Amino acid sequence: MIVFPVSWQDTGSGAFTLAVASLGYGLGPLVAQPTRTSIRYAPLAAVAALLVDVYLY
Template sequence: MIGWAQIGYGAVLSAVFAALLLLAARCRDRAALTTAALAAAAGPLAWNTILRAAHGEQFFTDAPVAVFPISWQDTGSAVFTLATASLALGLGPLAARPARTAVRYALVAAAAALLTDIYLY
């Protein structure tokens, strides 16, 4: 089971990576960028807090694939990030824009959370 420091570290890394990926994808809307980055931190933070409270040690078992050792814990972080970012972006700074824009940004944030979980902590 990961500790609080590692949970916080992962959340911050996810946010930074999401912001960098969105900048690389030419996101110039500062509010959308900030919202997506915060969602990329909030999703893994919420999911890992739930796993910690529920003593979900089995969720941390990695798949036996060396190049993509994904676990249920990693997947949950991405799913929570996708949900959080979709709602926050769609109801917030991108409410007047086409839904595909909010979904695209939310997918980038979720991918950042997933990759950060798999490879960085």
């Protein structure tokens, strides 16, 4: 029984988005904020990319 149909390609897209979002938030608009703020927002971007990849492609 597959509850959430995630492929390796979808997982890779989520991991790549997590890395890019972490760097982007840390070096860009959230540079003056504490690190935990970037840590909070980067996984949200990765989950959003994963869901888009799973359900729209």
